[in-house]
Amino acid sequence: MRSKYAFDDGLFHITEIFDSIDGEGKRTGFMATFVRLAGCNLRCNYCDTAYSLSLADTEEALTEEALLERIRRFPWKRITLTGGEPMLHPLHHLCEVLGEEGYDINIETNGAVPLWRERPAGVFYTMDFKCTGSGMKSYMNRDNFKLLGPEDVLKFVVSSVGDMEEMKEIVEKDFQRPDHPQFFVSPVWGRIEPSELVDFVRNNRLQEVRVQVQLHKIIWDPDRRGV
Template identity: 45%
Template sequence: MIVNEIFYSIDGEGLRAGELAVFIRLAGCDLRCSYCDTGYALDGNAGTEMDIREIVEEVKGYGCRNVTLTGGEPLIHEGAQELVETLTQNGFQVNIETNGASPIGQFLFPETIITMDYKCPSSGCEESMLLENLGFLRQQDALKFVVGTAQDLERAQEILEKYRPKAMAYLSPVFGRIEPASIVDFMKEHHMERCRLQLQLHKYIWDPEARGV
């Protein structure tokens, strides 16, 4: 696998927001979202080649039980399932951040959290969404809508009402593009009690362009 970076920080979003975690960022992504904030990891060659044993040994060195597997898009990598299985066998709780365009069914281990995006219209990638993934999400998982426009908010509401996923849903503003207060107003207007507003903590703690945080 090509690993873009491994670092120790807090989860900035999702169910474990604010908790310490070791991040494994794999290089390469099959989407090109308009608001992507990890453009440095889009190229599949943007990193160092490591085998699963090397990755797990480096993660062990941080002494943290939480692991967040991210990208790029981690699920497009051959060996991703083996990596997750190996991490869980070594006692790690793995949060898998995925873009919603790859099948998630083979990653539903008891020790995993799936944090799956649904790409709203402003992303430019909504046509790539695998809608069947919505039916696989469990109560322990998270469904994230990154929203930058009113149309995005309306689409998120439509998806939640139509598919009624079991996972907790999050509305996360594109940083600097939409006011969080307007998202709260939309949630109140439409009585979205099964949804949470979530800001990307790491962008408020550190420089929004900072890496390895």
């Protein structure tokens, strides 16, 4: 499994490890442990984790066992592996160990990296689809759609009516199957009002789309790290 990863020197390049509430997605409000890995293959123009885009942003490089030891210090059995782009790192064996230990593992991935065809127990994906407003739509890997199931989340971060129309087209045309993922749409912070998303979902009768906001940005300062 390891040869396909971009960052594979045997270490996990960490920007930060912390615990907080899950601020968005299907676990919103639950406490979780977050591992933010450095390095990303995209440059979205609204990125809110620009402090974790390259390996130069590494705060500490840990072996797998050292990272597991740090994770086990927290009491929570929910964990979010995020970035940057976590799927550029050799996560598979790490997730196998965490799954065996009973962790519920959320991998937040940007939609431009291939998903695993065989995933360890306990893993679900929260996968972005980057709409035109991100500047990264051309990098989206639509083959990943086939690997998303009911336990997974497909997330759209939108900043315009055009982005919302793209979301609508994907939900209605690419997922005409009962075992589709869970659909979430959220506003780019400061660019569009959440009420516009509610109106769009209502007016277009998008039965399976859930509107969300980033709860952690409401509770704390929007630019605060480690929350």
